[in-house]
Amino acid sequence: MDGQAEAITQIVTAKALEGDMMAIRLVLDRILPVRRERPVFFELPPLKTADDAVEAMASIVGGVAHGELTPTEANDLARLVDGFVKAIEASDLSKRMTVIEKQLQP
Numbered sequence: 001m002d003g004q005a006e007a008i009t010q011i012v013t014a015k016a017l018e019g020d021m022m023a024i025r026l027v028l029d030r031i032l033p034v035r036r037e038r039p040v041f042f043e044l045p046p047l048k049t050a051d052d053a054v055e056a057m058a059s060i061v062g063g064v065a066h067g068e069l070t071p072t073e074a075n076d077l078a079r080l081v082d083g084f085v086k087a088i089e090a091s092d093l094s095k096r097m098t099v100i101e102k103q104l105q106p
Contacts, residue, residue: 040073047081050088056081 015023042063045055060077063069069077 040069040077042069042073042077044077044081047084050085053081053085 012023012026016027042060044059045052047053047056057078060069060074060081063077064071064074
C-alpha cells in the first residue's frame with residue numbers, strides 16, 4: 001500500500017465521476033463526513049450564580065417534557081450546567097481559602 005494512496009484515490013474518484021455509487025459514497029464520506037451531533041437550539045436562562053442552575057435545570061426538564069429536547073440532549077445540557085456549578089464552587093472555595101490563609105498568617 002505504501003506509495004499507492006494517490007493512485008487509489010484517483011481510481012476511486014474516477015469511478016465516482018463515472019457514476020459508481022459505491023465510489024461516490026466513499027468519496028462523499030471523506031469530503032462530508034456524517035455528523036455525529038447536531039447543534040441544539042435551546043435557550044437556557046442566564047447562568048451567573050450557582051442558584052441560577054436550579055432554573056436552568058428546570059428549563060431543561062421542561063424542554064424534554066415538551067419535546068423540545070431529547071433525553072440525550074438534555075443530559076448533555078445538564079452536564080454543562082453541572083460543570084458551571086462546579087466551576088463556581090471551586091472559585092468560591094479558592095476565595096474562602098485565601099481569606100482563611102490571610103487570617104492565619106502572623
